[in-house]
Amino acid sequence: MHTLKATASSSLSLAEGNYIYSIAAASVGSFAAISSDDSLRVFDAADLSHVSVVAAEAHRGVTSLKSYDVGQQLVATGGRDGRVKLWDVRNGNNSAVMEVGTSKASPVLSVACCPETNSLVAGTELVSSQAIVQFWDVRSPGQIRLQYVESHNDDVTELQYHPTRHDILLSGSTDGLVNIYNTAITDEDDALVQVINHGSVHHAGFLSEQTIYALSHDEVFSIHPATDPDDEQAQVPDPVQFGDLRQPLSCEYIAQLCVGSQGPYIAAGNKMEQRLDLVPLVASPSWTFDQENLWRLPGAHGEEIVRSVYLDEQSQSVFTGGEDGFVRVWRADSEATEPEGSVKASRKEKKGKDKGRFKPY
Template sequence: MHTLKEAASSSLSLAEGNYIYSIVPSSRTEFAAISSDDSLHTFDANRLSHASLVATHDGVTSLRTYDAGKQLVATGGRDGKMKLWDLRNGKNSAVVAVETANRAPVLSIANCFETNTLVAGTELLSHQAIVAFWDVRSPNQPLLQYVESHNDDVTELQYHPTRRNILLSGSTDGLVNIYDTAITDEDEALVQVINHGSVHHAGFLNEKTIYALSHDEVFSIHAATDPDDQAQEPEPVQFGDLRQPLKCEYIAQLCIGSQGSYIAAGNKIDKRLDLIPLFPTPSWRFDEQNSWRLPGGHGEEVVRSVYIDEQTQSVFSCGEDGFVRAWKPEAGVSEPDTLMTTPRPKEKRSKDKARFKPY
């Protein structure tokens, strides 16, 4: 177990009683955040000094970085709109705005800078939960809509890390769907369906692996289907409810970086947040011995979003206490134990030589 020390904190000038939903990098030195007062904030990563804010939606729900240069961010809201914001030079203006059919509330968003695409996942409205696509260059009408693949709120959207035509969606109907968006026919576009349980978070761990986390903290890992590969897929790794084995009360999210993945496990009673490494060998497992603890966390309030900055060896978190907090390793930590370069655990030799090792 390693420890991170709180280096800075800020309320971003929020009025008392508000809290922060999500944070994402908006440039090399700044972050963007959305809060319960329906505002979009930017702040300096080094000092957490509040730079600016602008009203976003009537009920903001979602925030994503849009482009590789991290100069644009996208938001979604319960007003049925999705907006693209230009944060360069203090502009903080919405350069694109799209609207869902019947103004269905937007609960999740995704975007692909390379294909100029915005995607919104909606709340179930009039017996439909929609995954809608727009080209930012022609935002008046959706390019494409999937209207039959989910029958409840669409809570998660994520593009494949390298294949820009592959999109993942997750829903409270219990399904994680994988689409080939190059195919317009919805039935044919749906290339994989995972039945997991009411989806809180889901996404790609890597190019060939999918994870799913339910609202009751059940976690699983699945192989992504390859239509060109006729080999039998390995069985999913079912972790079950993570609260007891990880000694936590809730899971905030899974943090995926170039050097590895961590699950952010919160405990309000003990006032802490733990970042627990998830390793793929010999089979997917958590390495609690090499966890990073954020003592104090966000007090007795829930942590809503976590970002690991590999370049600065820092962790940024926000939560229902209305604060953004920055964390760093204790002074004098040796290089092998720095964040995101934690030594991988030694593999145990299995007596069962025929045991299948997935992925």
């Protein structure tokens, strides 16, 4: 086991009682964060005290954040107001550079971006018996480019593009399905190239070009081979079913899965023991967790849940955001000092506490 130490901590100037939903890269050396006060903020990786508010109210009920183009300093957000917005984080005028709305103004629970195809995608809540995966071309935001309306029959909680094939999109839903689409095909039935039945999807995505993972809201985890739509005769290996991860990883919840250059890690949290573990997931000889080489973040966010984890390989740091309302930086640094807002500080009474852990947003 290895240990990381908290070297810095910041509330990002959030008002008392708010907490961090998600962190994403905004540009080289800076990160965006969305919070329970509906704001979109940017902070400097080297100095957490350098914070700017891109939008005080990004949405009426912000739910999702993704990097669109780090080089152009663009991020995308979605919200319960049925809007998807593209932001230039260099602007602090509360004005998005692009804004689109979903059909029926359905609340947005997930977003995905593909700058190579100028694509912005939203996954919606179930409204009037429809949960939609909806596409826009950012060059022509006035019209919907494509939408899939029959592939899910409950909230779409996850969207992710394939790491190299820009026409392949993954979606996950509380209906239990993980779907893989070839978005070059407009007909929805023909576009659906793979369906995985897993259970209510909290997170799902690509571990590699050929491998898909799924994590349910009750912490059940599985790994599946991606089928090759161009080779229907190929032999597909069986999926690896890990079951509920809480007992084998000695945790209370799974925050997310992170993929770095060294491979994937499961971020496993334990509120009672006030820690977060980054557990390597290794593929050889078969998929398993390498618990002997996990990275422990002692103290984590105290007794509060860690909502977001970002591995920043440029600065060799881990950034975490939590329900205590703080962003923390973790490094392998023996000279780290006790951060502001440490776990010894009094707990915040958080706004929106009824937005429970096992909801898909």
